[in-house]
Amino acid sequence: MGLRDFFLTRITKVSSEPKKEIKENLWTKCVHCGEICYKQEVESLLNTCPICGFHFKISAMEKIKIIVDENSFEPINETLCSLDPLKFKDSKKYPERVKAAQKKTGLNDAFISGRALVDGMPVNIGALEFNFMGGSMGSAAGEAIARLVEDAVSRRCHVITISSSGGARMQESILSLMQMAKTAAALARLNESGLGHISVFTNPTTGGVTASYSMLGDINISEPGALIGFAGARVIKSTIRQELPPGFQTAEFVQNHGMVDLIVHRLELRKSVSDILNFFG
Numbered sequence: 001m002g003l004r005d006f007f008l009t010r011i012t013k014v015s016s017e018p019k020k021e022i023k024e025n026l027w028t029k030c031v032h033c034g035e036i037c038y039k040q041e042v043e044s045l046l047n048t049c050p051i052c053g054f055h056f057k058i059s060a061m062e063k064i065k066i067i068v069d070e071n072s073f074e075p076i077n078e079t080l081c082s083l084d085p086l087k088f089k090d091s092k093k094y095p096e097r098v099k100a101a102q103k104k105t106g107l108n109d110a111f112i113s114g115r116a117l118v119d120g121m122p123v124n125i126g127a128l129e130f131n132f133m134g135g136s137m138g139s140a141a142g143e144a145i146a147r148l149v150e151d152a153v154s155r156r157c158h159v160i161t162i163s164s165s166g167g168a169r170m171q172e173s174i175l176s177l178m179q180m181a182k183t184a185a186a187l188a189r190l191n192e193s194g195l196g197h198i199s200v201f202t203n204p205t206t207g208g209v210t211a212s213y214s215m216l217g218d219i220n221i222s223e224p225g226a227l228i229g230f231a232g233a234r235v236i237k238s239t240i241r242q243e244l245p246p247g248f249q250t251a252e253f254v255q256n257h258g259m260v261d262l263i264v265h266r267l268e269l270r271k272s273v274s275d276i277l278n279f280f281g
């Protein structure tokens with residue numbers, strides 16, 4: 001009897017007992033296959049489903065930790081945060097939205113970046129935190145990405161970026177769109193210096209992030225099943241007035257169309273990144 005079966009029998013046995021006997025946080029339901037999974041098992045698999053392999057959402061910092069050597073991550077540019085030059089207001093003032101996101105995540109803006117080691121090799125690595133205003137790229141995130149890349153050029157190491165984003169930050173309008181050019185220009189300088197960029201797509205990677213630095217990896221890697229696209233499927237469908245092909249904008253679809261090089265399970269990610277870094281030399 002496997003660990004999961006054992007616990008499934010356990011849950012049947014205790015189900016007649018009062019509800020409070022079942023510890024709520026012991027189990028989790030996979031949103032993809034609907035199976036009830038033992039939470040500890042899911043966690044030991046880096047938050048993936050033991051049945052169907054679905055990748056649960058994790059934080060930007062957890063994604064970084066999966067790849068880098070233990071305790072090797074040293075954050076840089078932590079204090080960068082968005083200003084409000086446009087005095088933007090929708091149902092709430094922009095600075096209020098930023099403040100709420102800062103409180104929720106403990107970060108100053110959406111992009112975490114730093115220096116680290118992968119199998120002893122120095123790298124600069126950064127990730128967008130989806131919980132910070134949908135991982136949107138405004139001036140602060142764009143600046144953090146550009147600085148991360150420039151720091152890599154100055155200390156001669158490769159760059160790893162991990163994306164999870166709804167796109168450019170609409171509250172900063174044109175200023176956020178300018179980050180697309182800025183991050184792309186920084187990566188061009190990295191390329192001219194003979195250094196590599198590994199881009200990792202996690203669910204979802206969309207909009208201005210996909211359309212800028214994310215797609216500019218020398219090697220583009222995606223988590224299985226991740227949504228990768230520019231405009232949303234509904235918008236495209238209503239614009240071109242045609243049915244979209246099955247699996248449209250999934251990692252697998254995008255790979256078949258040549259925009260992603262590898263689809264890698266979270267458990268294999270560190271090894272894949274390490275192999276690529278060795279290949280870069």
Ligand SMILES: [Zn+2]
Pocket residue numbers: 030031032033034035049050051052053054
């Ligand atoms: Zn599942």
